[in-house]
Amino acid sequence: MESATPHHGVVWHIEYLSHILNALSAVAQFALKNTNARFRDHGDARRRSIVSIFPIMAGKTFLFALAFPVTCAVVGRHEAWSGALVSRSQLCAQxxxxxxxxxxxxxxxxxxxxxxxxxxxxxxxxxxxxxxxDAPDIGRLWLAVPMTLLGMGVGLTDLGGDVAVLLYYLAPQTVASARGIRMCVSYLIVGRASAWFIVLSGLFRGEWRQLELDTRAVGLITAVLLCWGFAELEEIYAILGMSKKLRVKAEALAVAEEARPAKS
Known part of the structure; x- marks a missing residue:
């Protein structure tokens, strides 16, 4: 019975956050329907995809705020972690x-x-x-890498990708919007490169060897990191494609607009 209490708290927290995210999505949908003409032109599936970005951005911002002290501890290479940092990391995971x-x-x-x-x-x-x-020093060894990727990657840098998608589907179809998307890509590249620099620097220091992981565990963790990196690269290329596509469309619209007076 005692072990059920923390588990119940985790489930409650996740469920509570889910209710907040759903409420934010309802607000975002109502606002977009009444304020954005391009949003109304999209189909139902696309509208749901666009609406979901706003609560997801809120969740990522909250995640960054939670992870900031932990990320500072990783970058500062604190020799000892407190139990509060481990608890905060678990809250980030939830x-x-x-x-x-x-x-x-x-x-x-x-x-x-x-x-x-x-x-x-x-x-x-x-x-x-x-x-x-209760074991913060062991927690530091386990959490340094994932909390860097969560705090600097998901929590802070990924917001650039979300803004880029919103520009693509909601902003006016102009060259300026395409430039804004490319700026978001630059932000993604710099942010993710910084996060991976911190991660790889920590791995090369070799403190993780204190965990005495076997070959299978090291291989599994390596595979997870590679998959994570591949997904990040795929998103960058996808957003670059959005920028190029929007620029072509904007230039075509500009040419068509210039041709109208000439015909008359």
Whole structure:
């Protein structure tokens, strides 16, 4: 009975966050229907996909705020972690689980994104199970890499990708909007490169060897990191494609607009 209490708290927190995300999606849908003409022109599936971005951005912002002290501890290479940092890391994991579950259930996601989300949820559950505030030093060894990717990657940098998608589907179809998307891509590249620099620097220091992982565990963790990196690269290329497509469309619209007076 005692072990059920923390489990119940985790489930309650995820469920509570899910209700908040659904409420935010309802507000976003109402606002967009009444303020954005391009939103009204999209089909139902596309509208749900667009609406989902707003609560997801809220979840990522909350995640970044939670992860910031932990990320600072990783970058600062604190020799000892407190139990509060481990608890905060577990709260970050719960927030990510709630956000990704909302994303997968509110709209239709492609295969790559589905695998990415399921992989992330599995990793979060693993770290929530294997770490405890009573052993903060062990928690530091386990959590340094994932919390860097969550705090700087998902929590802060991924917002650039979300803004790019909103520009593509909601902003006026102009060259300026295409430039805005490319700026978002630059932000993604710099942010993710910084996160991976911190991660790889920590791995090369070799502190993780204190965990005494076997070859199979090291191989599995390596595969997870490679899959994570591949998903990030795929998103960058997809958003670059959006920028190029929008620029071509904007230039075509501009040419058509210039041709109208000439005909008259």
């Amino acid at each position: 927030t990510l689980i709630a956000t990704y579950l909302f994303d997968m259930t509110y709209r239709r996601v492609n295969a790559i994104l589905w695998v990415h989300h399921m992989l992330s949820i599995g990793v979060c559950v693993f770290f929530m199970t294997i770490t405890t505030p």
